[in-house]
Amino acid sequence: MNDVQLRIDEHGKGEFFIEENGERIAFMVVRIHGEILTAIHAEVSEKLSGKGLGGKLVAAMVDHAS
16 A cells, blocks of 8 residues: 655645555545644545555654644
């Protein structure tokens, strides 16, 4: 499984996401404003539910915030 990637635009809007074979299989929409990082919404592909992908997204967000 691929690593979590992060994409943030110049306005602080973005997402942590995981892709596999060119398909986005999990993502977490985030907003960064100053020193505040807020998770807005997260989804994991139903076929991969229970595989720990949501936890990987959260761990990547925490690492980024540290």
